[in-house]
Amino acid sequence: MWELFIHPSNLIFSVSLSLMVLLGVLECLLLIVGSSSQGFLDQFVPDQLIEAPHSEFDVHVDHDAFVQLLDWLYLGRIPMLVWLIIFLTIYALTGFILQSIFYSFSTHYFPLWIAAPACLILCMPLVRICSASMAKILPKDETTAIHSDELIGRTAIIILGEARLNYPAQARVKDQFGQSHYILVEPEIDIIFAQGQEVLLSERTSMGFRAQAIT
Structure with a gap:
């Protein structure tokens, strides 16, 4: 297991998992002192994702493709910190699982330049599913503010x-x-x-x- 974690071909997945743990620890420490990183992270969410009404079947033609992809991944519908932890965890686990399966058949790992983008694509549906489930669980802020x-x-x-x-x-x-x-x-x-x-x-x-x- 440790060899899988430290192998150069799995470096990006190890970094993702480590960053996820670091974010969790940092958030716990900030909560202890009465603060949070949530407000800082949310400022990086595109304004379109916050202002636009979200719908499972809505396609916002005025958004570019990248913003539509982020909306599909539920970015902006749940706190940025929660979404980032979900993404980092699923991306890292997808990479480790894929590399483990390939290693069991070939006794070597996919090169990093192949595994990294492949797992990024493979993990997206799982990120969406987990984020959608989390959006149903987390309390929503109700507002009567209008444009x-x-x-x-x-x-x-x-x-x-x-x-x-x-x-x-x-x-x-x-x-x-x-x-x-x-x-x-x-x-x-x-x-x-x-x-x-x-x-x-x-x-x-x-x-x-x-x-x-x-x-």
Whole structure:
């Protein structure tokens, strides 16, 4: 077993397993002193993976292939530290198992330049399965924060002043969670929105929103 671990052909798998153990020990030590590496690691997750709604069958055409692959691997759906430990563990074990099987038939190991990329490909489905299982177990942070574009299509009411083209007035709108938002609204065309009038938000502007009159 030790020979398998220290053999040059298995160097990258030994490093992966050692790094996984090191991360676990480091996290335990940080937790003892009341800290964590989680926030530091999460900053390396692409913004698209955090902001985009995840779905098993969703294909985000605006993402590049690399981001789609990371999304498929559940990166961004579970804490980065947890995902990294899963990946390092599965990658190392896949490499050791593959090399052990090949050694039992041929009495030598795959060269590192063949084994490393081959195991990277082979381990990806297992990383996805384990990450998906972990995502179901770990508690999720619930939030009612929304992007302002999500208010488009909702009904707002003018609460202060009159809204004219290029001269917005303050309005109140409720989001899908029932929370009130106070925004600036102006009409799409040269009309006037009176105080107390309900309008339909149609698009964002640099100052707030444009809206249509509700007839």
